Amino acid sequence: MSIIGLQKANCKNCYKCVKVCPVKSIKVENEQAKIIDRDCILCGTCLEQCPQNAKTVASDVALVKQMMKSGERVILSIAPSYYGCFDFEDVHQFAGAMKALGFYGVSETAEGAAYVTAEYHRIMQENSMKNIISTCCPSVNRLIELYYPSLVDQMAPVVSPMIAHGRLLKQSYGPGTRVVFAGPCIAKKDEAADIRHNNEIDAVLTFEELGAWLKEEHISFANAESATFLNPSSKILRMYPIEEGILASLRSRGDIGDWKLLSVSGSGACIDLCRAMERGELDHCFIEINMCRDGCVNGPGSGTDTVSRFASRVRIRDYAYEDAESYPNLPETIPMQMQFVDRSSKEDIPDEETIRAILAKIGKNGPEDELNCGSCGYPTCRAKAIAVYQGKAELHMCMPYMKERAESLSNCVLSETPNVTIIVDSDLNIIEFNAAAERTFRISRHEALQKCIYELIDSSDFQFVFDSKQSITDKKVHYKEYGVTMEQTIVYIAKENIAMGIFKDITKEEANIESQYKLRAETMEMAQKVIDKQMVAAQQIASLLGETTAETKATLTKLKNMIVFDED
Structure with a gap:
């Protein structure tokens, strides 16, 4: 299933999404960006960074509405980051608003997080793994399985809080219960559909979708009737969506032995960590890892702007510490095991001769021509050439090459055209003077660019064009001092506030007529x-x-x- 889509009409061929994609899982085809689903880690960076809002996210809102319409019992599992992403005074207002939408009840996903932390703690007590990488973030899980499969055996073999919570709710309320998860993460949509656990969560909504639905139904938190949550207080587990939240829950759980705790967030840091672990630089570390900077609270589907992210973290932390004295009881028993596997795809890598041949097509005949400017979205010219070979990039995505080519073609046309071409600015200074003009007016381009047009010819027509903002076409003029008769067209170019004069020499034609x-x-x-x-x-x-x-x-x-x- 394609989670991220594209509105083709809005894609402006800017390559911004290619530049920001941490794993380059975006291809450019027919000058349009396209997500490569099998390679995408669903971090959502392209969604946030696209200047044209051309990226879209697959929505389950219609599916959830249909569940409710058919009379099914639908329970909302709400990610704890809701407390920092929605504006309400009391959590009971939030629960009331969700029930007004049609949900049977609302339960915090942090209840499932309590079971996840307990399982992490058990694995730490077993002390049998080299390192333990948290597996709550589905985007990170995809990153490792697809790009760093050698680290799969260091991933905690534990389901995420969303899956654990879905199992708890269906165990408590019956298998016919429908569970809908809502959170700031778009990768959860893919996780819910994973065949390894695709029966626990029936639909996934982002907070952005949830907020839009509330607005559509004209439901406000202030006017919503208060309601209670289905689950008891989740205590310290509410810290999960912010940086070091999982580590805080582990400390709250009890003795962590001599394990070194490390927290990493942000796509760049996650990739750096994976590379460091591949080099064997870490040992006996429990690593809390989040694809989103500072944790889930900044997810691409949070519906909040960057200004509020700091306040959101403080708000969630304060909420978690309201009753953080003790770890909650775990009365139920549910399966927690998860098996991660190598899902990497082996891309063909071209040989050196092929790479050089591709680079030569865009004027890069040696290393000295490789600017590595990154304007195409790839870190180096060679990386872009490899992407061209693999069908992910188009040859002419190189901005410097296209600029040089355009300038070269423009200069060639200007230089080789038989018509005299003179461009002047609003002060009547000559700013372009082609070869035909040099021959006709017997002055070099260098000298002409130091002059005003009235120093060479009568400038009244140019002045008229600037004053009236109208062009003059096919006017016959005779320059006695140069012995030529010209058919003159002067075009006003409003965008640049310049005038371009094109003079066709008709001296011979006039002589023939006479x-x-x-x-x-x-x-x-x-x-x-x-x-x-x-x-x-x-x-x-x-x-x-x-x-x-x-x-x-x-x-x-x-x-x-x-x-x-x-x-x-």
């Missing part, structure tokens, strides 16, 4: 002369024809009369 006009005029003049001569010749011919016709007429008339009248 030459063709002269040729037509000369041809017309010659044609007119021919016409005039033809008219004169026609008139002369007509005159001669007129005289001949008159004589012919007279002769024929005389001949006719002689015939008719028998004249001599």
Whole structure:
């Protein structure tokens, strides 16, 4: 099941999630980030750090509502960090608000934590493990099983408080009871679905989802009818969600022998610890380990901002110490064993020749070209090249390379275009001057960049563009001093408040047009002369024809009369 999803429309190809992911379980495909479910440790860092809020979390709210609608008995197991993540005056208000949502009852998960601590203490008394790593954090459990499997035998073989509590509730209220866990952790959703214990918890909600549900139903803590929790006080076990909370519960449990206690939190520190343990640097230590900095209270689903995290810790600590004198009784007996295994995937690692070939495609032909800037999200250029080979990254995720390539292409286009291109700022200073402009205006780019446009040509059109914020297109201008006629387009670029002039040299075209006009005029003049001569010749011919016709007429008339009248 995919716990973390992606809203594709919001993903802006910024690689922020790749940068912050502690295990690089995010691939970029078609310029979109995508979670690699099998490699993800569900720490939620990408959720918190995504600047576009493009990441989503699978929700069980609809499932829980359906359980209630069908008439099933639904009990809420609430993580003890609720006390620092919700704003209420009295815990009975919280319980009342949950019952108003439709839960049969509310019970603190800390009740299950009491059994977990007792089991940890028993293992410490057995004194048979090299080190004992706490296994309450499902995100850390995934980290070790997937990436540091050599440490599996140092993980406490104990279920988490959530699983223990689910078993307790179903044992107490019957197997038909539905148990819903609510907490600040998204990895709990995956833990609940784990086939090793997938019958104890029927649904998982984050505090953020729970808060949104309350808002949707218009239920407030202040107006909620008071109600009691199903379980008795959990005492010191309420400390579990803050740093050193598990250690405090162990001390409260009793003698811990000569075990050295260590608390580690935060993804970076967790990874550093695992590496140190792989090197054999620790011995006979009980290690409380949390993926979230300062403990579960800062989980990605807590619904609180970073400003309140310190106050939350104080609030939870004060609540835990209200009745922390003695360790609670454990009247029930439940299975606590958990088996952790090597779940690592073996990725293909390319050879040196392949790595170098990949790097060469983005202009990195040697170690001196490898900036290792981390802009792609990977710590080194080589790590990114390996990710490309494994299909996790795209070749052109390299920001320096893309910047250089874009600048190179831009410079190439500007330099090689046959049209004169001049860019000026609002003060009419020349800020770009291409090769065609150098040839036309017979001045070097270096010299031109020291001048204003009016020192070379009439600047009135540029000034008009800045004043009106409107572009001028295809205006014919003649620069007599340079002997050229240009078709001028000046474009206003509002974002940069600059104007770009593009001048097409039409001197030859204009000369051809003028030459063709002269040729037509000369041809017309010659044609007119021919016409005039033809008219004169026609008139002369007509005159001669007129005289001949008159004589012919007279002769024929005389001949006719002689015939008719028998004249001599």
